[in-house]
Amino acid sequence: MNGQRVVYSAVSTGLAAWLVSTVAGQLPDQRFDRLLARGPFRLLPAPNWRFFGPNPGVDDAHLLYRDITAGTAAPWKEIEVTPDRPWYALAWNAGNRAPKVLLDTLQVIIKVSNDSCADMVRITSSPGYLILRDYLTTRIPHDPGADHTQFMLLRGHPERGQPYAVEPLFASRHIPLRPDSSAAAAAR
Incomplete structure (x- = not known):
């Protein structure tokens, strides 16, 4: 004892x-x-x-995309980067990995854009851009007949008592879509 x-x-x-x-x-x-x-x-x-x-995040990240059909651009649509969490997410949040990858990818694109003085060749060959390009062309449903897509990154500044300020950070070039990508992404 x-x-x-x-x-x-x-x-x-x-x-x-x-x-x-x-x-x-x-x-x-x-x-x-x-x-x-x-x-x-x-x-x-x-x-x-x-x-x-040392510097906690105080801004909101927004990812928008639009489809382009025969040179005509559709309105921008927002992709929800951080979905609402369920009540049990404090203890178990296994679904957090995909939004975390998406947020990290956006941060990589922003960092490369800032470091390269907007050198599009360097940005479009960065791992973050390539991941986001593949995500947009394979996982997001596109309009029927769309031949290109484009994305834009925005930063929102929520401040108490102030109007919500939005700042554009980066807009991609037109990204070609495969002819079957609209049907394949819509089926997911």
Whole structure:
């Protein structure tokens, strides 16, 4: 009995210390970083990722596309990047992977666009652009007879008491559609 108490106490103390050091390492205030990173046991791994990062996201990303038929462009349609989460998503959100990939892809395109001074050859050969191009041509239903599609990235700035401001970030070139892509995407 006494041995079980010692083991129970040791495990409980270790888990409590781990929890406290994890929480202290994720606080926005960095005063605990040096304390946790010193000593033979180094409780804080490098790099140190904060829960909300040094600059938390405060903007909304919008992805719009339109089909082009014989040179005539249809109105823009929005693709829902971040769908509403179900109530149980706090504990189990397996459906979050596809929206996360889409958001990361948009960020790659924006970063390459900013870094390359809008060099379209570099942007259109970036992995983010290629992934989004393939997503648009294979997974999104298109108008019958559409021969091209185009997408646009927008950033929304929600601020309390202010009108919702939208800023265009990037518009793609016309992307050719395969003749069977409209029917194949509509069947999904």
